[in-house]
Amino acid sequence: MQTQILLIVFAPLLAAVVAGLGNRMIGNVAAKSITTGALILSAVLSWPIFLGFIAGTETAEVVQVLKWVESGSLSFDWALRVDALTAVMLVVINTVSAIVHIYSWGYMEEDPDQPRFFAYLSLFTFAMLMLVTADNLVQMFFGWEGVGLASYLLIGFWFKKPSAGAAAIKAFVVNRVGDLGFMLGIFGTYLVFQTTSIPDILAEAPAMSGSTITFVGMRLYTMDILCILLFIGAMGKSAQLGLHTWLPDAMEGPTPVSALIHAATMVTAGVFMVCRLSPMFETAPTALMVVTVIGAATCFFAATIGTTQWDIKRVIAYSTCSQLGYMFFAAGVGAYGVAMLHLFTHAFFKALLFLGAGSVIHAMHHEQDMRYYGGLRKRIPFTFYAMLAGTLAITGLGVYHLGVGFAGFWSKDAVLEVAFARGTQISVMSFWLGVGAALLTSFYSWRLMFLTFWGKPRWIESEHIQHSVHKTPEQAGEDTTGGYHPHESPVSMLFPLGVLTLGAVAAGQVFAPSFLDNAAFWAGSIFYNEPLIHAMHAVPYWVKYSALVVMLLGFAGAYLAYIAKPDIPAKFVATFGGLHNFVYRKWYFDELYDRIFVKPAFWLGRQFWKLGDIGTIDRFGPNGIAWVVDRSAVAARSIQTGYLYTYALIMLLGLVAAITYVLL
């Protein structure tokens, strides 16, 4: 397996370097072929490893690559660890990445900067692979920051747009806030365990569960504070409540990027981290409580915003944020396998929804506002059916007694059931928030479908379309299409949609038994809580059907509001203007942060500079001395001639004086 692992991880890096540095010298086709080829190779090599773990024929393996740092007792290497948990991530990352590479051939066809785009995509994949194969916390942090860099570069890919540059910085800096927690968590972990090796930490964590430590003057349970610090890192990367503000803005990046990085892979890194460290988190009850509460709160909060947004990508972005919340509270209640199953299925159906949205945007001349869509079902049927599969998957259509369902049915229902089965107040509260979020999920997903694919075409109102057909709505008159004919995307984009549709339909059905019930599959790579899984299967039927019921309610609500009686939304907004505005403006997080962080930082910087440095230190320091000197010896000015020889002479005299002084 050693060679395969090395190839899987380093082929994308090599491709990124060749395509990135070669850039225009090697040309579009070469750059695209090399990167896409490398990713297909990685994907093809990943599946046998994953299936090997499912079948029980593979065992965990570590490939040592190079020593990294050795400093006293703190030492860590570049090493690639592949166990069942990593294998899951390998197939997710490489499959979605390969698909996104292929999709981008079509989507980025007209972009002048294609080699750079593909190089970034492959670079991202490499960093993500380093993250999930990490054998120690520092290499995980390397991957963590590496994906952050790639995300920054890809969000800012169209860097000429000011909004793209701003979104890129925001993503990086907000993530850095999380990274502050991650770094302190690593330092603390090293202090306590004298190692950063993940297996060693996990082995020794239970023995530390009763110990206490001082952190910034507070006396705390060691494992709780360590896990909370690490989790702050996870919150940043996975856009959880409080550190989520960067994710919607990240939609400034090209849509394939949103699918790969901001839906299927990078944003799930936080969930992966908690699962990877699950034996450690299980020694920290308070930290797990925090994980559960934050996850549940995010899952509900983000879903509310999703119901009001008009930008098709932003709806899906908030949906992602919400689905990540599900994964976290599943982990928080101790069901790491369930969290991983939702991560796995979500990767397929969310990538599908994003790439589907990309196909719609492509058809609609870069218009992203759903108010200007309508009636696209007949125009781009293939995209429609793919999106329909994705919607059925995310809303979790499936029937427990028949034992069949779309991917989301298997994973989301398991999340809700296990939260209920855990039986603490917090977990039951999470269950109800999760059910509420499922209702909202169904509503906003169907809202998206109805606005986009049903009803009458409304796109003459769109400026993008107006530019395309050179008509104003007045000139178009009755014809609300304005003569614009959306066209189905090329095969390079439709083929990826087809593959992902397969995943969205079948991923749960096929793999749920292994993820949920097979302790041997995980083989100790996560904390597997057997009694909890039994309890999960034994929850009452009303719990098992709750997700289906709210899914149907959400569908009915969306149907009513956007098909049957389309005047309802306007009436709702008129009646509950305040509430709508609060949700539509994303609970005012951006405005709040701007007031309490961004503006004060610039204000403080100016004060420190003008009043501190110039007004105080310089005034009483060097300028004060200079003033005294000037006053007492005006003659001193005459030697400041600006000529070299005067200075040289003075310096020489000074040096001679100094040497003389020393020797005396």
Add this chain to the structure above:
Amino acid sequence: MEGFPILSLMMLVPLAGALVCLVAGAATARWIALGTTLVTFVLGVLLWSNFQTGGAQWQFTERAELFAGFSWALGIDGIALMLIMLSVFLMPICILASWDAIQKRVGEYMAAFLLMEVLMIGTFSAQDLFLFYIFFEAGLIPMYLIIGVWGGDNRIYASYKFFLYTLLGSVLMLIAMFWMVAEAGTSDIPTLMQYDFPPGAQTWLWLAFFASFAVKVPMWPFHTWLPDAHVQAPTAGSVILAGVLLKLGTYGFVRFSLPMFPEASAQFAWLVFALSMIAVVYTSLVALVQSDMKKLIAYSSVAHMAIVTVGLFAFNVQGLEGAMIVMLSHGLVSAALFLCVGVIYDRLHTREIARYGGLAINMPYYALFFLLFTMASIGLPGTSGFVGEFLALAGIYQASSLVALVATTGIILGAAYMLYLYRRVAFGGQVNEDAAAMRDISVREWAFLAPIAASVLWMGVYPESFLAPMRADIAVLDARLAAAAPASDSALTAGAPRAEAANALSHENGANHSSAEEGAH
């Protein structure tokens, strides 16, 4: 290499070059300076390759008694070796960076740089207290000239400020040195590093040295000379100032304050921490609001050097090694950032950030280099910046989680001001026509940016090459500091481990027991 005076030779070569440059014409002076610095660099590589890692602590020692107990004593340990390598590596780069930018008094300019190289090598290899002092202080002279003669419009004020600040501290240090020699009866630095000064005397000796080093680093609030000096200095002057001269202060802490006055260092650790914590937050925020590129990078240097001082006074191996790597890394990265500013300054003759924009369009390779150095500056793993910061902060966390928390906020603020700078320079549309017309980097510019880029990545991926030569010396220092080290504030106390996992569920109904809220806590 046994007995061969390679250190003296490394100083003699640039000295000879400097003398020739003084009398040579402009074109000749450039080539002579380049040739000389390259020869010195090759000698440096020989020095490194002949350095015995794990061998004697002091190697390549030379000693010639001069007069009055004052001797020409040279010798290096791994720490000095690394800093000498940094100096001789940056020197040819400085010459290349000045190739076209300097048009007046070229011979003198090149001579000043070569003289500076002599003095820097001397400072790092001096084994005699007074010899060190002379090199250390004399290093100011060429820098003063470079700023004062070849600097910008406000160069007189800048060099004046630079000189005032740095001179003030030196006087106190010199007095302390006299006292030390009288007390210990020798001016031999290795001997003094093992000498136990009485704790009472250590206190004021430490303060006297601190006065000199804190200005050089510079630590807050002695930093205000730095932005002015950088802004006025020509590009290569900034490179040497940020790359090597700032390290003289922290080298002073490593070589003198810590090993010679360990008790006083422990006693004053709080002072260093306090100033460093203020520096990280304060200067980072100031950097955020700068509209002059060089000022911004100058302020960021103060914040980065604060990580060095924090690491040095952590009193453990990680802190010390981290601080050393930050010194090397900052030497490369800040030098490279100033070079990046120089590249576009040479084209447009302004440092005003707003005059640029969209350079990624017409200067893609420039944008790539600038991006790499920006990322290294904000400590992206895989670059040199990360290894140093990570170790230094991991070191300080063991001493104080509060200091670690405040110092680590630098990673957020650093990302904010550097990416904000990068966005304004490289991203966005091409708003200024003249900036949009600039050509991408030339072969000469490739020649000085690419080696730094390679070194930054090397140090980030395999820092062992740089850590190994210093390991034994740091271990000696750490052992000497161990007795004085202040207690860690973490106060880890063992307790009875919990009986079961947090989410353990018994087979009965799990609602009433072992809940997360009411666990063993």
